[in-house]
Amino acid sequence: MIEFRDVTKRYPDGTVAVAGVDIVIEPHSTTVLVGSSGSGKTTLLRMINRMVDPTHGQVLIDGEDVATVDPVQLRRGIGYVMQNSGLLPHRKVIDNVATVPLLRGEKRRAAYDRALELLDTVGLDRSLADKYPSQLSGGQQQRVGVARGLAVDPNILLMDEPFGAVDPIVRSELQQELLRLQGELGKTVVFVTHDIDEAFLLGDQVVIMQQGGKISQAASPAEILANPADAFVADFVGAERGKRALHVTELDGRRLVVDGDGRPAGVLAS
Amino acid sequence: MTWLWSNLDRVGELMLVHLALSVPAIILSFVISVPIGWIAHRYRWTRGALLSLCALLYAIPSLALFIALPVITGLGLRSPLNLVIALTLYGIAVIVRTATDAFDSVDRDIRQSATAVGYSAAGRFWAVELPLAGPVLLSGLRVVIVSTVSLATVGAVIGVPSLGSLFTDGFQRGIQAEIITGIVATIVLALVLDWLSVVLGRVLMPWSRAKPTGARAASAAPAAEADAA
Ligand SMILES: Nc1ncnc2c1ncn2[C@@H]1O[C@H](COP(=O)(O)OP(=O)(O)O)[C@@H](O)[C@H]1O
Ligand SMILES: [Mg+2]
Numbered sequence: 256m257i258e259f260r261d262v263t264k265r266y267p268d269g270t271v272a273v274a275g276v277d278i279v280i281e282p283h284s285t286t287v288l289v290g291s292s293g294s295g296k297t298t299l300l301r302m303i304n305r306m307v308d309p310t311h312g313q314v315l316i317d318g319e320d321v322a323t324v325d326p327v328q329l330r331r332g333i334g335y336v337m338q339n340s341g342l343l344p345h346r347k348v349i350d351n352v353a354t355v356p357l358l359r360g361e362k363r364r365a366a367y368d369r370a371l372e373l374l375d376t377v378g379l380d381r382s383l384a385d386k387y388p389s390q391l392s393g394g395q396q397q398r399v400g401v402a403r404g405l406a407v408d409p410n411i412l413l414m415d416e417p418f419g420a421v422d423p424i425v426r427s428e429l430q431q432e433l434l435r436l437q438g439e440l441g442k443t444v445v446f447v448t449h450d451i452d453e454a455f456l457l458g459d460q461v462v463i464m465q466q467g468g469k470i471s472q473a474a475s476p477a478e479i480l481a482n483p484a485d486a487f488v489a490d491f492v493g494a495e496r497g498k499r500a501l502h503v504t505e506l507d508g509r510r511l512v513v514d515g516d517g518r519p520a521g522v523l524a525s
Numbered sequence: 526m527t528w529l530w531s532n533l534d535r536v537g538e539l540m541l542v543h544l545a546l547s548v549p550a551i552i553l554s555f556v557i558s559v560p561i562g563w564i565a566h567r568y569r570w571t572r573g574a575l576l577s578l579c580a581l582l583y584a585i586p587s588l589a590l591f592i593a594l595p596v597i598t599g600l601g602l603r604s605p606l607n608l609v610i611a612l613t614l615y616g617i618a619v620i621v622r623t624a625t626d627a628f629d630s631v632d633r634d635i636r637q638s639a640t641a642v643g644y645s646a647a648g649r650f651w652a653v654e655l656p657l658a659g660p661v662l663l664s665g666l667r668v669v670i671v672s673t674v675s676l677a678t679v680g681a682v683i684g685v686p687s688l689g690s691l692f693t694d695g696f697q698r699g700i701q702a703e704i705i706t707g708i709v710a711t712i713v714l715a716l717v718l719d720w721l722s723v724v725l726g727r728v729l730m731p732w733s734r735a736k737p738t739g740a741r742a743a744s745a746a747p748a749a750e751a752d753a754a
Binding site: 301304306327328330331335337338339340341342343344345346347354355358359386387389390403413 | 632634635637638639640641642643644645648653656657659730732733735736737
């Protein structure tokens with residue numbers, strides 16, 4: 256479990272990126288931080304692995320204040336995936352995936368074997384192992400990024416707009432892959448996005464942030480849609496524009512869900 | 526040509542002497558400049574001072590430095606060590622700015638991602654920042670190689686033998702072939718060292734030549750992704 260207790264981050268230049276945040280993140284669930292650019296999502300995420308230290312309040316992992324843990328050791332136990340993959344361009348794919356196990360002192364042989372298995376896990380061909388990241392497509396690079404994040408079998412996986420830079424088709428595939436993976440692995444995932452649809456698709460809990468680093472609402476997607484906390488949330492999730500005002504209609508004996516523009520959104524499961 | 530054939534031994538010998546002067550200076554200036562460049566990159570407030578200092582170094586007239594150094598170091602005027610020190614100082618002046626740029630050129634995202642996966646500050650320097658700064662560092666090294674090999678000839682004026690001795694001697698005795706030989710030998714030496722540094726770069730940085738299949742991969746991406754999924 257990850258817990259934020261009254262956490263504030265004020266950068267040296269005076270910018271308050273996160274203001275008085277309280278969140279509880281349940282284990283084996285996906286929490287999505289969503290908000291427009293500059294709302295403090297990255298800052299909040301990075302306080303979990305101490306890439307940013309709060310100026311006030313505490314971040315706890317399983318009851319332990321992260322401020323008491325050595326940052327380098329802490330980070331080696333937490334998966335991190337970022338936009339544009341963050342892969343090391345001078346290392347082959349296999350070395351990128353095996354980076355953290357090798358940093359932790361694992362034997363090269365074992366680390367490579369596991370890295371190859373991880374390529375399978377994220378749906379990449381093993382023949383890509385000897386390529387450099389620049390020789391891969393954007394979507395493939397993101398998959399390698401995910402594989403690297405999973406390499407030490409961490410309990411916690413932090414993902415900062417991991418699918419933000421790929422085209423919509425690839426993006427949707429990666430989202431489905433993540434859902435599948437999460438179904439199998441059951442990590443505690445904290446995922447950052449500015450895309451509310453992505454947040455609702457992936458999140459068990461969705462945390463809506465607004466400028467100034469405040470939380471507007473933290474709840475399940477269903478709860479947020481049913482009971483938006485305020486006008487900001489309602490606007491952000493598109494409820495007021497009728498975009499999400501779904502209703503059920505019958506066609507050829509099947510019950511279809513249709514959105515406000517009359518576009519079918521799916522078939523109602525019976 | 527006849528002059529060259531009958532003096533081949535001497536030219537070869539001077540080439541070796543020239544190498545012995547310039548190679549240590551090249552290596553020293555590189556090894557000293559990399560940490561200075563890193564400091565100027567890492568601690569912004571030192572940048573202005575460090576870079577101006579190095580630029581100033583370059584402004585010192587070489588002959589004056591060659592004559593002043595023995596006084597400072599206490600070594601004899603004709604000691605080759607003085608020349609090596611002077612060449613090192615000029616080398617530093619040439620390469621520090623490039624070294625700073627080299628570290629600046631390392632993508633911020635990549636540096637942060639290295640931190641995020643658990644590199645210590647030192648581990649990140651050796652495993653990430655230094656190799657990624659490599660291509661720009663190499664370009665700086667190549668300039669230093671050429672400028673040092675060329676500048677080392679000036680030593681002949683103060684009596685430190687080098688390929689430059691062929692110019693001074695050729696002038697004094699009016700042997701044009703000797704002067705031309707000196708110039709050509711210096712250029713050849715610089716080109717050979719430059720070529721060696723490029724080969725070394727290729728061996729040490731195979732990734733910098735990895736052909737980005739970017740364009741092809743991008744257009745093929747949806748299909749590849751569909752296969753993978
Ligand atoms: N290192 C920093 N120094 C100063 N201000 C920063 C720094 N990092 C982020 N900020 C500011 O903090 C705010 C939140 O940034 P960030 O956490 O990156 O938001 P998001 O990820 O939601 O776009 C922004 O106003 C940003 O400009
Ligand atoms: Mg961000």
